[in-house]
Amino acid sequence: ALSAKHVREKQRLLVVANRLPVSATRKGESSWALELSAGGLVSALLGVRQFETRWIGWPGVNVQDDKGQKSLSSALEEKGFIPVFLDEETVDQYYNGYCNNVLWPLFHYIGLQQEDRLAATRSLQSQFSAYKRANRLFAEVVLSQYQDGDVVWCHDYHLMFLPKFLKEANSRMKLGWFLHTPFPSSEIYRTLPLRSELLKAVLTADLIGFHTYDYARHFVSACTRILGLEGTPEGVEDQGKLTRVAAFPIGIDSERFIKALETDMVRSHIQKLRGRFAGRKVMLGVDRLDMIKGIPQKLLAFEKFLEESPEWQDKVLLVQIAVPTRTDVHEYQRLTSQVHEIVGRINGRFGTLGTVPIHHLVVMQDRSLEFHELCALYAITDVLLVTSLRDGMNLVSYEYVACQNTKKGVLILSEFAGAAQSLGAGAILINPWNISEVAASIEDALTMKEVERKERHRHNFMHVTTHTAQVWADTFVSELNDTIVEAELRTLR
Numbered sequence: 483a484l485s486a487k488h489v490r491e492k493q494r495l496l497v498v499a500n501r502l503p504v505s506a507t508r509k510g511e512s513s514w515a516l517e518l519s520a521g522g523l524v525s526a527l528l529g530v531r532q533f534e535t536r537w538i539g540w541p542g543v544n545v546q547d548d549k550g551q552k553s554l555s556s557a558l559e560e561k562g563f564i565p566v567f568l569d570e571e572t573v574d575q576y577y578n579g580y581c582n583n584v585l586w587p588l589f590h591y592i593g594l595q596q597e598d599r600l601a602a603t604r605s606l607q608s609q610f611s612a613y614k615r616a617n618r619l620f621a622e623v624v625l626s627q628y629q630d631g632d633v634v635w636c637h638d639y640h641l642m643f644l645p646k647f648l649k650e651a652n653s654r655m656k657l658g659w660f661l662h663t664p665f666p667s668s669e670i671y672r673t674l675p676l677r678s679e680l681l682k683a684v685l686t687a688d689l690i691g692f693h694t695y696d697y698a699r700h701f702v703s704a705c706t707r708i709l710g711l712e713g714t715p716e717g718v719e720d721q722g723k724l725t726r727v728a729a730f731p732i733g734i735d736s737e738r739f740i741k742a743l744e745t746d747m748v749r750s751h752i753q754k755l756r757g758r759f760a761g762r763k764v765m766l767g768v769d770r771l772d773m774i775k776g777i778p779q780k781l782l783a784f785e786k787f788l789e790e791s792p793e794w795q796d797k798v799l800l801v802q803i804a805v806p807t808r809t810d811v812h813e814y815q816r817l818t819s820q821v822h823e824i825v826g827r828i829n830g831r832f833g834t835l836g837t838v839p840i841h842h843l844v845v846m847q848d849r850s851l852e853f854h855e856l857c858a859l860y861a862i863t864d865v866l867l868v869t870s871l872r873d874g875m876n877l878v879s880y881e882y883v884a885c886q887n888t889k890k891g892v893l894i895l896s897e898f899a900g901a902a903q904s905l906g907a908g909a910i911l912i913n914p915w916n917i918s919e920v921a922a923s924i925e926d927a928l929t930m931k932e933v934e935r936k937e938r939h940r941h942n943f944m945h946v947t948t949h950t951a952q953v954w955a956d957t958f959v960s961e962l963n964d965t966i967v968e969a970e971l972r973t974l975r
């Protein structure tokens with residue numbers, strides 16, 4: 483135990499994810515502006531302080547000249563970030579193509595339209611090659627940074643080949659892989675043309691983590707049904723070698739939100755928002771503009787609610803914050819127009835000269851929503867609406883709960899978000915495809931008695947403040963260490 487503690491104190495954690503948690507903008511030939519960027523993984527790992535963490539990932543810009551690469555590398559390295567440079571062609575084939583057009587929809591049970599699916603099938607082989615090539619580039623950078631005793635934690639569906647490439651180069655590396663999305667039922671997963679190679683590559687990791695027990699179970703069945711391996715309560719066994727598979731539900735840095743609420747900046751913003759929305763109940767949605775988030779479904783449910791409850795028409799508003807992502811992908815452009823059209827229709831139907839029922843705010847880089855503004859919004863909101871059609875976890879619901887200790891607002895949460903398994907007892911769970919059910923839940927949430935709101939909130943707040951990002955990372959990395967120790971013991975025996 484002593485040596486384990488000793489190791490842990492000195493331990494370096496190499497976090498490898500597709501994107502570095504910064505956006506870099508070139509200001510001159512060799513000068514860069516860096517800005518911390520939004521996203522679930524970023525928010526979670528910001529809370530991890532017990533390791534000396536280094537990030538390895540793509541900086542999100544195309545820099546091909548030597549001077550640019552060198553200057554960006556040194557600007558990033560000062561902050562503990564190591565860049566993996568990808569050229570435009572690779573980004574298009576690997577990131578937009580295989581990751582976002584093949585794996586992302588498949589893992590979220592989203593059927594592409596027939597024509598897109600056919601197009602995707604035609605380019606699959608070249609995209610898959612680019613995917614492997616990109617994973618190799620990541621592996622090279624990790625190997626150049628790796629020191630004995632480091633723990634390597636690979637993240638997400640972008641890097642399913644990374645464990646294999648790393649283990650081939652160094653079989654003693656402590657290596658974990660965590661999936662931030664759902665892992666789909668094996669019946670869905672097995673439609674993927676190159677299904678076996680991916681599974682085998684991931685299985686070279688020492689520890690594989692998912693947000694929920696269900697995702698872990700789906701993964702184990704995919705391994706048993708597609709690869710013919712043995713599934714055990716511990717994980718997947720291949721000729722005596724066990725790869726541990728388990729659920730590690732992510733959390734947030736709840737303290738960061740709770741403390742922010744005490745600051746003057748957030749307080750004065752809260753006052754401002756209260757004034758602006760006086761006399762009306764505020765409902766809120768905060769989502770990346772992604773088809774998994776069920777934004778059209780949310781809007782249609784809100785429309786139905788307004789239709790059926792005319793007495794609420796000038797007493798409630800929905801603030802929908804949309805963060806555009808993957809704007810190069812066709813499906814996302816289609817979604818954006820669809821959302822704009824529905825918002826326009828509803829505001830036209832139920833708006834007055836003075837006000838509209840939906841405040842739809844598209845957050846761009848030049849119009850970003852600052853952290854203190856987000857906290858203030860969470861704090862003044864009466865009802866948060868999460869209608870994801872599938873969502874690995876959904877951290878927005880956690881952040882909302884963390885900011886609601888005064889108001890004790892209601893969380894309406896899709897049963898298809900991983901968070902439904904942890905916040906289910908305090909939230910109103912809904913099936914986002916059932917518009918009438920969601921509309922009825924809106925009414926229930928808006929009229930819920932204080933005693934019930936308090937009780938539901940107490941449950942969720944307790945969960946969010948105890949199952950934090952720190953606990954998540956610590957649990958994962960500790961278990962990763964133990965797994966290795968066991969493996970080494972076996973070889974010693």
Ligand code: ADQ
Binds near residue numbers: 768852875
């Ligand atoms: P996301 O799909 O991005 O994450 P989510 O978990 O809700 O979804 O996280 C979004 C994060 O972005 C939140 O922390 C939120 O505060 C932040 N955010 C939103 N708008 C912002 C803005 N304008 N500026 C700054 N930050 C903003 C993926 C999976 C999820 C999974 C997470 C973590 O899809 O299911 O929960 O990873 O594993």
